[in-house]
Amino acid sequence: MNFGALVRQWRDRLDPADAGFTRTAKSRAPGLRREELAHLAGLSVEYVLRLEQGRATHPSTQVVAAVSRALQLRRPERDQLYRAAGLLPPQDSMVDDHVPPGVARLVARLGDVPIGIFAADWRLLSWNDLWIALHGDPALVPERERTIAHMLFGTGAAAAYLRPLRSESGPDAFAAAIVADLKEATVRYPADPGLAALVTGFRQTSPNFDQLWTTAGASMITSEEKTISHPEIGDVTLDCDVLTVRGVDLRIVTYTAAAGSADAGKLDLLRVTSGQSFRSAGREAESRR
Structure with missing residues (x-):
């Protein structure tokens, strides 16, 4: 599965309440909205859209780390997201920026x-x-x-x-x-x-x-x-x-x-x-x- 598909899949999976948001009765789709993910990751909504659509094909390690934290990924999932971006996952000997x-x-x-x-x-x-x-x-x-x-x-x-x-x-x-x-x-x-x-x-x-x-x-x-x-x-x-x-x-x-x-x-x-x-x-x- 490519990077954008993974982001969309895990965005749909994450309950907004677990990310500090309130889901209203008017909400039409499960999971986080795109602007909520952008807010949590410190990215623009347009850039998140480009990532999900595969138009931004070379996200930096900083972007991948921020997205993985915003999506509350477990360590194996984080590593999968890094590899999907064409990057090596962080090594155990380095300062860890993973938030469980x-x-x-x-x-x-x-x-x-x-x-x-x-x-x-x-x-x-x-x-x-x-x-x-x-x-x-x-x-x-x-x-x-x-x-x-x-x-x-x-x-x-x-x-x-x-x-x-x-x-x-x-x-x-x-x-x-x-x-x-x-x-x-x-x-x-x-x-x-x-x-x-x-x-x-x-x-x-x-x-x-x-x-x-x-x-x-x-x-x-x-x-x-x-x-x-x-x-x-x-x-x-x-x-x-x-x-x-x-x-x-x-x-x-x-x-x-x-x-x-x-x-x-x-x-x-x-x-x-x-x-x-x-x-x-x-x-x-x-x-x-």
């Missing part, structure tokens, strides 16, 4: 919490609408820069993407913890060229990164309060937790506030506006089908 279906469903069903899923090299792999509402849309950042390292130590679009953020543990603690975690990742994945290039690049271009790398001890990614300066709701202070799944080298980052607090009210406001934004985008995309 159970993790994807869990994240999709927690739509009232800003959630981002990161790989071991702190690449942002997946996020929900409330993450976009809180932090901005990561899809506007070039994929190679969509890492915490680029946000903290870079000078490009990723650095501009990161909204002003204060950690209760101090201005340098978060950066130090990220560098220490990256240092541990290089021990687990010594053959990963992307991770090696990331570290080497920032050691050469960022004196702060290089100093933190030299002094880094054991990784200390902990739960803590973070205050984000938001352009619409002002400062919002939230509990930031980093969750891990046994046997999967991913980091699930969540932001929550105590019920009834002023900050919970600000999250509620973002939740409403983010839902309205996607519904509006969905209607526009549907009108073009």
